[in-house]
Every structure is written in C-alpha cells, then in structure tokens.
Amino acid sequence: MEKKFTNRLIKETSPYLLQHAHNPVDWFPWGEEALQKAKEEDKPILVSIGYSACHWCHVMEKESFEDEVTADIMNKHFVNIKIDREERPDLDHVYMDAVQTMTGSGGWPLNVFLTPDTKPFYGGTYFPPVRAFNRMSWKETLYAINESYRDKRDEVESQAENLTQHIINANSFGISKKATDQISNFFSKDDLDLIAKNLLQSADKEWGGFGNAPKFPQTFSIQFLLRHYHFTKDDDALKQALLSIDKMMQGGIHDHLGGGFARYSTDAQWLAPHFEKMLYDNALLVSILAEAYQLTGQEKYSETIKKTLAFVERELTSPEGGFYSALDADSEGVEGKYYVWSKNEIDHLLGNDAELFAEVYGISGKGNWEHTNILWLKETIEVQAKKMAIDEIYLKNRLKYCREVLFKHRQTRIRPGLDDKILLGWNALMITACCKAYAATGDAICLDMAVRNIRFLETNLRDSKGNWLHTWKNNQSKYLAFLDDYAFLMQAYIHLQEVTGRQEYLFAARNILTKTIDEFSDEDDTFFFFTSVLQEDIILRKKEVYDGAVPSGNAVMAFDLLYLAMIFNERLWLKRAEKMLISLDKVVIKYPYSFSYWAGLWQHMVTGINEIAVTGENAFTIASLINKNFIPNKIMQSAILPTVGMPLLEGKFNDENETYIYLCRNYTCERPLKIIDDLILLLKN
Structure with missing residues (x-):
C-alpha cells in the first residue's frame, strides 16, 4: 500500500528508524546533511532517541510523530533527527547525561533540543499529546522551545555551554590518593x-x-x-x-x-x-x-x-x-498481547487439563494482569505438587504437555516485531x-x-x-x-x-x-x-x-x-x-x-587467580571435565602439542605426550597432576 509520507529514514537499515520512515515529520538520520542544515538555517536541532522494542517510543510516535499538525510544527521550527540508541550508544550516552542533569531522570524515548553546534540545552523523555502526568504537552514544548530560541538566544546558548561543560567535568575521574604500589x-x-x-x-x-x-x-x-x-x-x-x-x-x-x-x-x-x-x-x-x-x-x-x-x-x-x-x-x-491468555482460551485448548494448569500457573477468569493472564508460578511445581497431593513426575509431565499445546497455538498469533x-x-x-x-x-x-x-x-x-x-x-x-x-x-x-x-x-x-x-x-x-x-x-x-x-x-x-x-x-x-x-x-x-x-x-x-594448564594427548577431554566445575577465579589453557608464544604452556609437555594438569597461583606452581579430583582438592585448599 502506498504511503502518504516518506522521509529520509527510508534509506536506513535500523528497524527503529524504518519504523519512522513514513511519519509526516521530516526526519533525518544523524549525519552531516542534518547538522549542516541546522547551521545554514540557524535552527535548533531536535534529537529523538529510542529503540525498536521500546513501548513508550511507539506510544509517542503514534500520538505525536504520526500527527500531521504536530509534524508541521516540528518541520517548521526544527531540524529533526532520529537516532537508534543501539546503533549510536555514544550519542545516547551524551544526551542522556544532559537530560538527567536537567531533569533528574532519564529513559526512552529521549527527546533533546540542541543548538546548531550540537550542544544540548533542553530535553526530556516521553511528552504526551495533551497535558498529563504533570508533563507539558509535546506541542506546548515545541512552541516554548522555539520561542526561547528566537527571543532568548543568549540564555539558550549559555545554558547549552554550561550543560556541556558540566558533562565534560562529570566525565573526569580522579585517581585515588592511596599509594598504588602496595x-x-x-x-x-x-x-x-x-x-x-x-x-x-x-x-x-x-x-x-x-x-x-x-x-x-x-x-x-x-x-x-x-x-x-x-x-x-x-x-x-x-x-x-x-x-x-x-x-x-x-x-x-x-x-x-x-x-x-x-x-x-x-x-x-x-x-x-x-x-x-x-x-x-x-x-x-x-x-x-x-x-x-x-x-x-x-x-x-x-x-x-x-x-x-x-x-x-x-x-x-x-x-x-x-x-x-x-x-x-x-x-x-x-x-x-502475544504472550497473555484468557481463561476461556486455556479451557478451550487444554480441555480436561485446563483446571490443573490454571491452578499451577495462577490463571483466573478475571485475570492476573489487565484482565488477562500471564503464566506465573507463585511457588515451584515441586511445592505445588505436595500441596495438591499429586505425584511430582506426573504433574510435570501433564504441565509439559499443556505448555506444548499452548506454545503451538501461540505460534499462530501475530508475532511481536523483530x-x-x-x-x-x-x-x-x-x-x-x-x-x-x-x-x-x-x-x-x-x-x-x-x-x-x-x-x-x-x-x-x-x-x-x-x-x-x-x-x-x-x-x-x-x-x-x-x-x-x-x-x-x-x-x-x-x-x-x-x-x-x-x-x-x-x-x-x-x-x-x-x-x-x-x-x-x-x-x-x-x-x-x-x-x-x-x-x-x-x-x-x-x-x-x-x-x-x-x-x-x-x-x-x-x-x-x-x-x-x-x-x-x-x-x-x-x-x-x-x-x-x-x-x-x-x-x-x-x-x-x-x-x-x-x-x-x-x-x-x-x-587470587588459579592458572590452570592442561597438556598432552587427552588435554581437551580433561579440560572439558575441569570446566564443569565452578572455578570462577581461573584462567585456563589446554593444548595437545607445544604452542609458541604462550608462557603458561611453556615447559609443560613431555616426550610421551602424557596428559598432565598444572596449577599455579600466587607465583607458585604445584606438582603436576593426573587426576581432576586432586586438582579440585588443591583448589579448595
């Protein structure tokens, strides 16, 4: 179906930017074209940042960015740039810091107003289409920013300069005064x-x-x-x-x-x-x-x-x-919508098993979330089996069958965006x-x-x-x-x-x-x-x-x-x-x-770090068995044959290519081992 509007985002690959490609807003991706336009026309820049899986980003798009009257205001007074925070986390970090400094909080969608030289001077997160949640409407915000930029330019530029300097200063980390040689x-x-x-x-x-x-x-x-x-x-x-x-x-x-x-x-x-x-x-x-x-x-x-x-x-x-x-x-x-269930659906799909499944997963006619049901275990299946006086293995098998039925049906629903x-x-x-x-x-x-x-x-x-x-x-x-x-x-x-x-x-x-x-x-x-x-x-x-x-x-x-x-x-x-x-x-x-x-x-x-080397013809098998153990503070190498440029492996091979385990820690090496249990015992000590 032919779209009424198409903007520059249509040439992008980001799913988030493509979601906005048919907005009436004249969106630009971040780049030289948009930044140069702002300088030539002496307009403030609106940077709007989000990501494709962001619920409130979708809400603001539907309420404001798809509205032609709102888009006219944005197009007339601003150079509008859309950014996928996951593609450009660097820009997101800078402008999120600015908004958090100004407002004390942050999140997405992130909407930030910049001078033509990209310095932030005002911003916030979600703005409703009409006044709500103690927030100005988006249109009111746009008009107010335009008026300030036009009539109080010195104040705007001073705010931008001060805010940018604050972010730069906050980006400095002092070195501890404690001696670093001990x-x-x-x-x-x-x-x-x-x-x-x-x-x-x-x-x-x-x-x-x-x-x-x-x-x-x-x-x-x-x-x-x-x-x-x-x-x-x-x-x-x-x-x-x-x-x-x-x-x-x-x-x-x-x-x-x-x-x-x-x-x-x-x-x-x-x-x-x-x-x-x-x-x-x-x-x-x-x-x-x-x-x-x-x-x-x-x-x-x-x-x-x-x-x-x-x-x-x-x-x-x-x-x-x-x-x-x-x-x-x-x-x-x-x-x-893709994940939730009504009690009627459960009853229809599971038949005689529906009552059992509903009891275990907290499903009811009135719902456990917004008049519908999310599958949720208040207690483990093992605990519930005891309370219900049902054999645990039997219960697990019945529930497994029920989940498979529901999953198969869920696959027929319209999927969330990818x-x-x-x-x-x-x-x-x-x-x-x-x-x-x-x-x-x-x-x-x-x-x-x-x-x-x-x-x-x-x-x-x-x-x-x-x-x-x-x-x-x-x-x-x-x-x-x-x-x-x-x-x-x-x-x-x-x-x-x-x-x-x-x-x-x-x-x-x-x-x-x-x-x-x-x-x-x-x-x-x-x-x-x-x-x-x-x-x-x-x-x-x-x-x-x-x-x-x-x-x-x-x-x-x-x-x-x-x-x-x-x-x-x-x-x-x-x-x-x-x-x-x-x-x-x-x-x-x-x-x-x-x-x-x-x-x-x-x-x-x-x-301390446990340095473990395993060498010899069965090195990979032994290393795999060692890896099954919980040894969070280790580095480990395994090799069948000598490897050049690996200090931890040097001198740890023998002519018979027998497999040995070597453990070194605190600049001291233990005797070579052949049995994993001996290694575990040493590690415990």
Missing part, C-alpha cells in the same frame, strides 16, 4: 564482606532481586553473591542469589512456553514484565544460570539454559549465524554465555552456536582496514566499534579458548587489546573512552564506568587486561587493570549495585 594491601577480604553486606541490605528476601519495582535482573549482583558464597561459604549470599534466579524463572518475566526472559518486571513479584526480549539480557542470564548449575548441580538451571538458548536459536538467530537484537514488547499495537540488526558487543555477550553454558552442561549445541557466531562476526563486522564495526544488517556493516564492542569481543575470545583449546582465539584477543589501548585510552592511561580517536562526529568522548543493563565496558576491559596480562606475561596490562580498580576507590564497596561487575574483579584481586 596493591596487596589495597584489596582485602573485609572489603568483599562489606560489598556482600551492602548488596544484601537492598535485597528482597521474599521475592528475590534487589530494591523495589520495577525490578531488573541485576545479573552482576547475583554473580557476585554466587561467587562470594563459593569463597566464604556465606549462606545468606547463596540464598539470595538462588532466590533471585528462582523467582525470575518462576515469574512472568520468564517465557514459560517459548523460553527466554523479558527485559524487566514492572512489579516486585516478577509477575508482569515489560515484554520486550533483549539479546543481552538473555546472554547475561544464561551466564549466571551456568554458574548456578556448576555451583549447585540443580537440573532446573540446566533446563532453563537449554530453553533460553533454544529461544535464541529459534527466534534471534539469522540464517548466517548472527544474533538479532530484540523482540518488541508489542504485537498488533498492544503490549504483551529488531534484526546484529550488534557486535551484544553478539559477543551471547558467545560468552554459550561458552559458559557449554562448560557447565557439556551440550554441544551451545558451543556450535558460539563458534558459528564468531565466524559470522569475523566475516561481516570488519572493514578493509581491519577496524571492527558496530552493527550489521542486509549485508551492510557500519559505525566504528565502541569500547563495549571491543571489550565484550575480547572476553568472548577468552571464553572460546577456554572451552575449545584453540590458542588463536587468545592471539585474536591480544590483537584487539593492543588496538583498544592505542585508540581508546584516556590521558593518563587509566580508563578508556567509549569512542575511538577515529570518531569525530560527537561533542565529547565519554568514559563510562557504571554497570548498567550490560557491564561497563571499562569493567570488562579491566577483566581483559588482567586475564591477558597473565596469559602473555605483560606486567603493564596487569598494572593498568589494578590502577582502574583502585581509581574507583571505595565507590565499588559503597555502591556495589552500580559497580557489581567491578566488585567481581575485586574478588579476583583478593582471592
């Missing part, structure tokens, strides 16, 4: 205990997770607590970590039919999710599920890993082997997750997904000069890779090597590390900028240190530096990793929920 005295076990205590103070002891609604998975906090238990046997840490995982698995945030997890829960009980499914969330959750399985041996974690990766393979994997970004929260313009762009960093996170899942479960499908994906990335996300690129779609790769991309990619290569024994993955990681140091380092060689020196279309280069929905790129860089320093015996890399941690001083301890990935690195510094 590393062994800086990191202490008491610090780890205090981090755990501070995390547990914000923990929901009944429903799991941390803080109040809305609840996000906070996988790094859970990971820290799992590892804290491993090192200290602190039962409270383990209890809260497993409670959080279990309640998410039981909750509506977990897709009980198709596998995978939604972005977050809008309530404290994990019942009602914001239904979008993001690749990175599922990657990070698979990673902690793998650790929970290694630590406890409970099959429910292995089963959830399998179902989650089956969802990723079925719905988020391209024919070429790349992983797509997300599934929308909406279908047919309604949030969650964001099919492929992002380097998020794919790397999923590679790491697949490797950790393979290590824990031994399921070869996990490893196949990881290996196929790294081949895809190596083939499609590098340019002719050897630069890695951020995004790929329709055989087009674009935008220079950001720090997160490089950091997560190095981490992925590290994990690939641990589960395959292929040393070329470590050489690839080393090459990326040296490039990142050259192109992303800050002035004093401590932290790393989010953008490389090669990128020029941004008003400032930010340094991100907070862990958010994904770990801080700087935190993962510290991990990469620490790991690769020990692999390649590069002391300067180790010193830099230590300097990064020390530079954050006590904020990691005081605010662990914002620095929980960093807190995990703190654990490494305190507990």
Whole structure:
C-alpha cells in the first residue's frame, strides 16, 4: 500500500528508524546533511532517541510523530533527527547525561533540543499529546522551545555551554590518593564482606532481586553473591542469589512456553514484565544460570539454559549465524498481547487439563494482569505438587504437555516485531554465555552456536582496514566499534579458548587489546573512552564506568587486561587493570549495585587467580571435565602439542605426550597432576 509520507529514514537499515520512515515529520538520520542544515538555517536541532522494542517510543510516535499538525510544527521550527540508541550508544550516552542533569531522570524515548553546534540545552523523555502526568504537552514544548530560541538566544546558548561543560567535568575521574604500589594491601577480604553486606541490605528476601519495582535482573549482583558464597561459604549470599534466579524463572518475566526472559518486571513479584526480549539480557542470564548449575548441580538451571538458548536459536538467530537484537514488547499495537491468555482460551485448548494448569500457573477468569493472564508460578511445581497431593513426575509431565499445546497455538498469533540488526558487543555477550553454558552442561549445541557466531562476526563486522564495526544488517556493516564492542569481543575470545583449546582465539584477543589501548585510552592511561580517536562526529568522548543493563565496558576491559596480562606475561596490562580498580576507590564497596561487575574483579584481586594448564594427548577431554566445575577465579589453557608464544604452556609437555594438569597461583606452581579430583582438592585448599 502506498504511503502518504516518506522521509529520509527510508534509506536506513535500523528497524527503529524504518519504523519512522513514513511519519509526516521530516526526519533525518544523524549525519552531516542534518547538522549542516541546522547551521545554514540557524535552527535548533531536535534529537529523538529510542529503540525498536521500546513501548513508550511507539506510544509517542503514534500520538505525536504520526500527527500531521504536530509534524508541521516540528518541520517548521526544527531540524529533526532520529537516532537508534543501539546503533549510536555514544550519542545516547551524551544526551542522556544532559537530560538527567536537567531533569533528574532519564529513559526512552529521549527527546533533546540542541543548538546548531550540537550542544544540548533542553530535553526530556516521553511528552504526551495533551497535558498529563504533570508533563507539558509535546506541542506546548515545541512552541516554548522555539520561542526561547528566537527571543532568548543568549540564555539558550549559555545554558547549552554550561550543560556541556558540566558533562565534560562529570566525565573526569580522579585517581585515588592511596599509594598504588602496595596493591596487596589495597584489596582485602573485609572489603568483599562489606560489598556482600551492602548488596544484601537492598535485597528482597521474599521475592528475590534487589530494591523495589520495577525490578531488573541485576545479573552482576547475583554473580557476585554466587561467587562470594563459593569463597566464604556465606549462606545468606547463596540464598539470595538462588532466590533471585528462582523467582525470575518462576515469574512472568520468564517465557514459560517459548523460553527466554523479558527485559524487566514492572512489579516486585516478577509477575508482569515489560515484554520486550533483549539479546543481552538473555546472554547475561544464561551466564549466571551456568554458574548456578556448576555451583549447585540443580537440573532446573540446566533446563532453563537449554530453553533460553533454544529461544535464541529459534527466534534471534539469522540464517548466517548472527544474533538479532530484540523482540518488541508489542504485537498488533498492544503490549504483551502475544504472550497473555484468557481463561476461556486455556479451557478451550487444554480441555480436561485446563483446571490443573490454571491452578499451577495462577490463571483466573478475571485475570492476573489487565484482565488477562500471564503464566506465573507463585511457588515451584515441586511445592505445588505436595500441596495438591499429586505425584511430582506426573504433574510435570501433564504441565509439559499443556505448555506444548499452548506454545503451538501461540505460534499462530501475530508475532511481536523483530529488531534484526546484529550488534557486535551484544553478539559477543551471547558467545560468552554459550561458552559458559557449554562448560557447565557439556551440550554441544551451545558451543556450535558460539563458534558459528564468531565466524559470522569475523566475516561481516570488519572493514578493509581491519577496524571492527558496530552493527550489521542486509549485508551492510557500519559505525566504528565502541569500547563495549571491543571489550565484550575480547572476553568472548577468552571464553572460546577456554572451552575449545584453540590458542588463536587468545592471539585474536591480544590483537584487539593492543588496538583498544592505542585508540581508546584516556590521558593518563587509566580508563578508556567509549569512542575511538577515529570518531569525530560527537561533542565529547565519554568514559563510562557504571554497570548498567550490560557491564561497563571499562569493567570488562579491566577483566581483559588482567586475564591477558597473565596469559602473555605483560606486567603493564596487569598494572593498568589494578590502577582502574583502585581509581574507583571505595565507590565499588559503597555502591556495589552500580559497580557489581567491578566488585567481581575485586574478588579476583583478593582471592587470587588459579592458572590452570592442561597438556598432552587427552588435554581437551580433561579440560572439558575441569570446566564443569565452578572455578570462577581461573584462567585456563589446554593444548595437545607445544604452542609458541604462550608462557603458561611453556615447559609443560613431555616426550610421551602424557596428559598432565598444572596449577599455579600466587607465583607458585604445584606438582603436576593426573587426576581432576586432586586438582579440585588443591583448589579448595
């Protein structure tokens, strides 16, 4: 069907930008054409940032950007730029900081007004079409901004200058005054205990997770607590970590039919999710599920890993082997419609099993969410079987059959929109997750997904000069890779090597590390900028240190530096990793929920790193068995034959090519071992 309006976004590949290609708004993508137009016409720039799976982005589009009267105002007075935050996270970071500084909060959609030289002077998130929620309407906002820009230009430019300077100043991190040459005295076990205590103070002891609604998975906090238990046997840490995982698995945030997890829960009980499914969330959750399985041996974690990766393979994997970004929260313009059920549907589809299924999953005629039903387990199936006096195995089999029936029917519904762009960093996170899942479960499908994906990335996300690129779609790769991309990619290569024994993955990681140091380092060689020196279309280069929905790129860089320093015996890399941690001083301890990935690195510094080498003809088999164990503070290499350039493997082969396990820690090596149980015993000691 012919569209009434088509703007410049029609030439883009981003699903989010294409969603706005037929708005009456004269949208530009971020680029020289739009920026030059603003200067020539002396107009303020409206930058509107969102992503394809964002529910409120859809709402604002429908209410305002599809309205011709509103579009006329925007087109007359502004140069309008649409940005996909997932394609250009660098721009999103800068302008999100500006809005948070101005308003005290942020989120998406993000709408920011800039001077023609791209400096922000006003902004906010969602603006309604009429006054509501104590917010000005979008039209009122547009008129007010235009009037201020026209009549109070000096004030606008002064505000823009002051705001930009504030963001620049906030981007500076001071080095701790503590001496950095006494590393062994800086990191202490008491610090780890205090981090755990501070995390547990914000923990929901009944429903799991941390803080109040809305609840996000906070996988790094859970990971820290799992590892804290491993090192200290602190039962409270383990209890809260497993409670959080279990309640998410039981909750509506977990897709009980198709596998995978939604972005977050809008309530404290994990019942009602914001239904979008993001690749990175599922990657990070698979990673902690793998650790929970290694630590406890409970099959429910292995089963959830399998179902989650089956969802990723079925719905988020391209024919070429790349992983797509997300599934929308909406279908047919309604949030969650694809996933929810009426009692009548359940009765019709399940017949005699409907009553049993409804009781277990909390389904009723009035509904448990907006007059409809989300599948949700208030208690585990095991507990419910006892309460109902039903054989547990029988109940599980009946429920499995019911889920299969409902899943088959759900497949006939109109599906949520797919964001099919492929992002380097998020794919790397999923590679790491697949490797950790393979290590824990031994399921070869996990490893196949990881290996196929790294081949895809190596083939499609590098340019002719050897630069890695951020995004790929329709055989087009674009935008220079950001720090997160490089950091997560190095981490992925590290994990690939641990589960395959292929040393070329470590050489690839080393090459990326040296490039990142050259192109992303800050002035004093401590932290790393989010953008490389090669990128020029941004008003400032930010340094991100907070862990958010994904770990801080700087935190993962510290991990990469620490790991690769020990692999390649590069002391300067180790010193830099230590300097990064020390530079954050006590904020990691005081605010662990914002620095929980960093807190995990703190654990490494305190507990020490176990350097494990396995050599000989059965090295890969033995390494695979070692990987099934929970050894979070390790680096491991395995090789059948000697490999040049790998210090950890040097001198560890014998003429008979017998298989031996070598353990070194704290600059001391143990005697060679042949039996894995002996290694585990040494590690416990």
